[in-house]
Amino acid sequence: MTTTAARNRAILWLAGPAYLWLLATVLLPLAAMLYFSFLTVSPLSGTPEFTLAHYRTFFTQEVYLVNAGRSMMLGLHVTLLCLAFGYPAAWVLARVIKNRWREAMLLLVVLPFWSNGLVRTFSWTMVLTDYGLIGRALHAVWPGAPSIEIMNSYPAILVGLTHAYLPYVVLTCYVSLQGINPSLTEAARSLGASWGQVFLRVILPLSLPGIIAGAMLTFVPVMGSFMEPRILGGTQAIMLGTLIENQFTAAFNWPLGAALGFVMLGAVFLLMALFWPLIRRHVQGVAA
Amino acid sequence: MSRMFGVLARSYLGLVLLFLYVPILVMMIMAFNKSPLYMLPFRFDTVWFGKLAENERLLRATWNSVWIALANMAIATSLGTMVALAFARYDFPGKRFLQGLLMPPLVIPWLITGTAMLIFFFWTGIGRGLHSILLGHVALSLPYVVIVISARMQSFGAVFEEAAASLGATPWQVFRRVSLPLMAPGIVAAALFAFAISFDQFVISYFLAPVGISILPVEIYSSIRQGFTPEINAISTIVILVSMALMIAFARLSSFSGER
Amino acid sequence: MGSVDLQSVTKTYGATRALDEVTLTIAEGEFFGLLGPSGCGKTTLLRAIAGFVTPDSGRILMDGQPVERVPVNRRDIGLMFQNYALFPHLNVRENLGFGLSVRHRPKAEIAARVEELLRLVRLEGFGERKPRELSGGQQQRVALARALATNPRVLLLDEPLGALDKNLREEMQIELKQIQRELGITTIFVTHDQEEALTLSDRIAIMRAGRVEQIGAPRAIYERPATVFAANFLGAANLFTGMVEAREGGLTRVRLEDGSLVTTRDEAAPGRQVTLAVRPEKMQVAAPGEGPNRLSGTVSHEVFTGTAVILRMDFQGRAISVFAQNDGGPLPRAGEALTAAFDPANAVILTDPAG
Numbered sequence: 001m002t003t004t005a006a007r008n009r010a011i012l013w014l015a016g017p018a019y020l021w022l023l024a025t026v027l028l029p030l031a032a033m034l035y036f037s038f039l040t041v042s043p044l045s046g047t048p049e050f051t052l053a054h055y056r057t058f059f060t061q062e063v064y065l066v067n068a069g070r071s072m073m074l075g076l077h078v079t080l081l082c083l084a085f086g087y088p089a090a091w092v093l094a095r096v097i098k099n100r101w102r103e104a105m106l107l108l109v110v111l112p113f114w115s116n117g118l119v120r121t122f123s124w125t126m127v128l129t130d131y132g133l134i135g136r137a138l139h140a141v142w143p144g145a146p147s148i149e150i151m152n153s154y155p156a157i158l159v160g161l162t163h164a165y166l167p168y169v170v171l172t173c174y175v176s177l178q179g180i181n182p183s184l185t186e187a188a189r190s191l192g193a194s195w196g197q198v199f200l201r202v203i204l205p206l207s208l209p210g211i212i213a214g215a216m217l218t219f220v221p222v223m224g225s226f227m228e229p230r231i232l233g234g235t236q237a238i239m240l241g242t243l244i245e246n247q248f249t250a251a252f253n254w255p256l257g258a259a260l261g262f263v264m265l266g267a268v269f270l271l272m273a274l275f276w277p278l279i280r281r282h283v284q285g286v287a288a
Numbered sequence: 289m290s291r292m293f294g295v296l297a298r299s300y301l302g303l304v305l306l307f308l309y310v311p312i313l314v315m316m317i318m319a320f321n322k323s324p325l326y327m328l329p330f331r332f333d334t335v336w337f338g339k340l341a342e343n344e345r346l347l348r349a350t351w352n353s354v355w356i357a358l359a360n361m362a363i364a365t366s367l368g369t370m371v372a373l374a375f376a377r378y379d380f381p382g383k384r385f386l387q388g389l390l391m392p393p394l395v396i397p398w399l400i401t402g403t404a405m406l407i408f409f410f411w412t413g414i415g416r417g418l419h420s421i422l423l424g425h426v427a428l429s430l431p432y433v434v435i436v437i438s439a440r441m442q443s444f445g446a447v448f449e450e451a452a453a454s455l456g457a458t459p460w461q462v463f464r465r466v467s468l469p470l471m472a473p474g475i476v477a478a479a480l481f482a483f484a485i486s487f488d489q490f491v492i493s494y495f496l497a498p499v500g501i502s503i504l505p506v507e508i509y510s511s512i513r514q515g516f517t518p519e520i521n522a523i524s525t526i527v528i529l530v531s532m533a534l535m536i537a538f539a540r541l542s543s544f545s546g547e548r
Numbered sequence: 549m550g551s552v553d554l555q556s557v558t559k560t561y562g563a564t565r566a567l568d569e570v571t572l573t574i575a576e577g578e579f580f581g582l583l584g585p586s587g588c589g590k591t592t593l594l595r596a597i598a599g600f601v602t603p604d605s606g607r608i609l610m611d612g613q614p615v616e617r618v619p620v621n622r623r624d625i626g627l628m629f630q631n632y633a634l635f636p637h638l639n640v641r642e643n644l645g646f647g648l649s650v651r652h653r654p655k656a657e658i659a660a661r662v663e664e665l666l667r668l669v670r671l672e673g674f675g676e677r678k679p680r681e682l683s684g685g686q687q688q689r690v691a692l693a694r695a696l697a698t699n700p701r702v703l704l705l706d707e708p709l710g711a712l713d714k715n716l717r718e719e720m721q722i723e724l725k726q727i728q729r730e731l732g733i734t735t736i737f738v739t740h741d742q743e744e745a746l747t748l749s750d751r752i753a754i755m756r757a758g759r760v761e762q763i764g765a766p767r768a769i770y771e772r773p774a775t776v777f778a779a780n781f782l783g784a785a786n787l788f789t790g791m792v793e794a795r796e797g798g799l800t801r802v803r804l805e806d807g808s809l810v811t812t813r814d815e816a817a818p819g820r821q822v823t824l825a826v827r828p829e830k831m832q833v834a835a836p837g838e839g840p841n842r843l844s845g846t847v848s849h850e851v852f853t854g855t856a857v858i859l860r861m862d863f864q865g866r867a868i869s870v871f872a873q874n875d876g877g878p879l880p881r882a883g884e885a886l887t888a889a890f891d892p893a894n895a896v897i898l899t900d901p902a903g
Contacts, residue, residue, distance in 0.1 A: 224397020
């Protein structure tokens with residue numbers, strides 16, 4: 001109906017501006033960051049030379065390796081907590097709650113995720129202490145109650161981040177659980193499977209894409225978190241994320257920060273490459 | 289499934305919701321408590337909202353946040369709609385690659401995207417400031433806008449556009465009178481989403497905000513770090529109510545649960 | 549106004565030839581059916597006429613003017629989609645007025661025309677409804693009226709009745725035919741339903757694998773199929789293969805492979821290997837005995853359909869069917885001997901060998 005040239009022109013005009021924007025604000029910056037990570041000093045403050053020193057620093061200095069490990073562990077812990085609490089919740093939503101209620105409940109679960117993360121993290125500072133509303137109320141009715149004071153500790157970071165990413169895990173698990181035809185359960189039962197076998201051999205394998213998607217979409221940002229540890233973690237706040245932030249906002253060693261960032265990015269890409277084929281469709285489906 | 293089991297299952301979901309909402313509710317209640325030190329008993333007062341109205345810094349930051357969110361909404365929604373149109377109505381080599389290019393802003397931690405922008409903008413002379421914050425917010429919003437509108441377009445296919453053309457409509461008339469009205473709910477939903485992303489975005493803004501000029505999340509963060517006052521509860525309450533209202537409106541428009 | 553000429557129209561998608569040298573002439577005012585199994589190219593052909601598909605080669609003429617380069621919106625066609633494609637955001641009135649409105653016609657003219665159309669399809673009073681508030685049959689009528697609104701020179705229908713249930717479909721067939729006659733508009737429609745094609749069309753083109761297999765009036769194609777495919781696709785056919793022995797007294801004598809002799813009025817040169825087709829209802833249960841056009845065998849099974857009994861018999865390694873009217877007379881049962889006979893006028897020589 002249209003000639004090829006007119007078609008190509010239409011595609012170019014439609015997609016061109018957005019991709020120019022992405023090029024200038026995401027792709028080129030990432031390239032610049034990669035370039036900086038190999039420089040002795042920032043070209044803005046001196047004459048740079050090529051060096052691998054920053055990457056060597058990461059792999060030789062204990063502080064970076066230890067904190068990279070801490071970030072990984074934090075990611076792992078938060079992911080496991082989210083799955084442990086989120087998967088059953090997703091199952092309840094997909095199988096027990098029906099119709100209009102299900103839609104309302106789902107919205108209630110997801111709502112916090114799309115609201116302000118900073119404010120939500122901040123709100124925990126008023127809960128995880130003996131001097132907040134809940135602490136005071138608890139001690140008022142039960143004077144001998146144990147302390148709930150966990151502010152400025154690793155558990156506080158865990159609570160805050162689990163709170164932050166639980167909705168997403170519920171959503172991804174819900175989407176894949178909801179896609180499983182209930183008659184498959186009945187079929188497995190009729191073939192003699194126990195409830196445990198139904199779960200392990202039918203439900204779990206079929207909902208795996210949702211589990212992996214939820215895990216990835218939790219693990220990756222948690223690894224890069226710095227605001228939540230800073231607000232909730234007190235002296236326990238030091239993570240790879242906060243170290244990177246520090247290079248840019250306090251130490252002003254941008255090349256080192258860039259190198260640390262790329263180490264983290266490398267880990268992220270490795271994870272993505274491993275799991276991407278499994279979750280691609282899913283991620284797009286959930287985001288829609 | 290037994291009744292007992294159903295009750296247990298629902299209670300569990302109730303507990304999860306409790307976990308999700310208790311801190312937010314506590315914060316909102318405290319915003320209305322007279323005592324600055326969270327002293328009980330609770331005494332209702334709007335004193336902190338009043339203080340807010342006198343806080344020049346916070347008001348300026350709020351204003352900056354709002355107009356950046358509005359500008360972001362306008363730019364990201366228009367650019368994203370165009371991309372969604374190209375993807376939905378044309379097949380071309382490299383389409384999958386272009387779709388893949390939307391993923392980095394979604395999957396790369398904001399910490400890295402934000403610092404990369406900081407480096408690049410500084411290096412090229414774009415510098416820090418509200419303009420570079422806007423540049424960054426649009427990049428973050430674009431993929432979501434494209435995904436939301438594409439989903440909407442997939443739901444009606446090209447057949448209505450063909451029908452319009454067969455009835456004599458020019459390509460522009462097809463777009464104006466058929467494609468656009470059919471896409472409208474998706475576009476409005478995407479616009480709300482884009483506004484919310486910008487309004488709530490902290491990390492990117494944190495790295496790109498220059499000294500002296502601030503926007504709301506960054507202002508709240510530095511207040512928290514410096515030892516907060518209950519005014520922060522008040523502004524936080526407003527912020528979270530705004531973003532939740534936006535998302536409820538979005539959900540109503542896009543019926544995200546995949547049913548219906 | 550409204551003739552359509554297709555000359556060697558070809559369209560390939562990768563390795564598949566969706567249209568392979570299609571040549572057709574459709575006269576003004578004709579109701580023309582494109583019939584074939586799914587994937588035969590009939591929809592591609594319709595979309596090529598509409599302008600959604602650009603042929604790789606060949607010409608498409610409307611009223612003698614080439615239109616391959618004319619975009620859809622300037623071809624002056626009316627197209628009714630399979631699932632109607634009624635604009636969900638517009639009401640019936642706005643849907644009907646769309647074509648005139650995009651041509652910037654005055655409001656009064658559009659309003660008058662819409663009223664006229666609503667009367668034509670008997671939907672007065674439904675103008676303010678949204679498409680989803682209409683039944684399937686009503687949607688179908690709106691879609692038809694919308695396609696007719698601008699008085700296009702050609703009306704194209706893609707499986708026009710495919711989405712309706714059986715009773716409604718028969719009702720709509722009559723209505724569609726009536727409206728087409730009344731307006732005298734050239735109409736081309738696509739269907740995979742042979743009965744619909746026979747009922748509606750003035751002429752039919754049977755398509756197969758991108759090619760036109762046979763063109764003709766429904767009756768002519770049914771009575772005189774040209775190929776095995778045409779014979780089998782439009783109705784059922786019993787096929788026989790044999791060698792032509794002689795032509796005498798206006799009859800061609802064919803010796804079948806099992807030695808029995810049949811005759812046909814069709815002509816063929818002696819010594820040629822031919823395939824004959826005879827419709828099941830053109831075969832009668834006959835008294836046993838020798839002679840031309842008498843085929844004997846054993847009934848393998850019988851199918852009772854109410855008005856008739858279909859008797860199946862193995863012959864020459866193929867199953868053949870005989871329609872026996874259920875007129876109360878005695879009929880052979882499964883396992884019993886059957887002799888079937890037919891008139892030489894009803895045996896058709898096909899142009900291609902049976903597979």
